[in-house]
């Protein structure tokens with residue numbers, strides 16, 4: 001059964017740290033950096049690790065301790081959060097050289113990156129073999145919501161973990177949906193991101209279509225913005241597309257990864273994602289032509 005908990009209060013130095021667990025945060029990229037900084041600023045005991053050390057060091061100013069390896073980061077931590085690019089990077093941090101799992105017995109591992117169903121199942125098994133509780137909790141929302149502590153957390157895993165994680169999730173998100181057994185959070189994330197990918201593609205194609213008909217695409221966006229058809233996300237992405245500023249909030253390479261994970265999961269489940277499957281070749285070409293690290297709105301360039 002799904003339970004949605006709004007984050008009604010944030011952990012502060014006045015009411016939180018005594019109850020809040022020590023957190024090891026692995027992966028301080030575009031999403032993980034502001035998430036870890038928010039936890040440290042919220043008064044939690046936070047240790048950060050990142051492959052590129054400078055990105056973790058930047059969070060020391062927010063009160064986080066910087067660790068030299070995943071295993072060093074988890075020493076004494078009750079909760080371990082991974083927010084890494086994909087399944088292979090997450091496995092590397094868990095069981096590679098200086099991996100954290102061997103040092104994390106009894107801890108709760110909250111896996112928050114988008115890694116797909118197969119990797120989630122595989123890593124849940126590895127966690128169990130090490131006596132570590134596994135919570136699958138990817139997020140909806142990009143860099144802005146991560147900075148603002150306004151993510152939606154799609155959590156799944158054992159009920160016993162919920163109370164321990166409440167003060168952590170209250171800082172990171174505006175709401176947490178508990179979706180049942182581990183793996184369901186990732187399933188929900190793939191479904192939600194399919195919506196996002198299709199909406200982005202529709203937006204790019206709509207603007208391109210308008211332009212080719214000799215219309216002003218900005219005028220079409222204004223028209224849609226004032227209409228129930230104009231989903232706020234699509235209108236915002238349309239304006240980014242027309243601005244030509246593709247500074248990443250959600251990198252195309254990650255959006256492509258997610259669309260590929262969704263199409264693969266659909267195939268395994270006997271579902272037909274005709275729209276998402278159809279956008280893949282052009283998104284791959286766009287990424288390969290120098291836009292992999294740009295925002296996914298760069299797909300407008302080839303629409």
Ligand SMILES: NC(=O)c1ccc[n+]([C@@H]2O[C@H](COP(=O)([O-])OP(=O)(O)OC[C@H]3O[C@@H](n4cnc5c(N)ncnc54)[C@H](OP(=O)(O)O)[C@@H]3O)[C@@H](O)[C@H]2O)c1
Nearest residue numbers: 027028029030031051052084085089113114142249250254
């Ligand atoms: N951006 C969004 O809007 C958004 C929203 C929801 C979910 N997500 C998901 O959240 C995850 C992180 O996204 P992001 O936007 O924060 O990406 P990002 O800025 O590219 O950060 C990726 C992180 O993974 C690390 N990493 C990559 N490959 C690695 C490897 N082989 N070994 C160790 N570390 C490695 C990076 O370390 P370095 O700093 O050393 O490169 C960095 O810490 C992804 O799964 C993404 O799909 C993103």
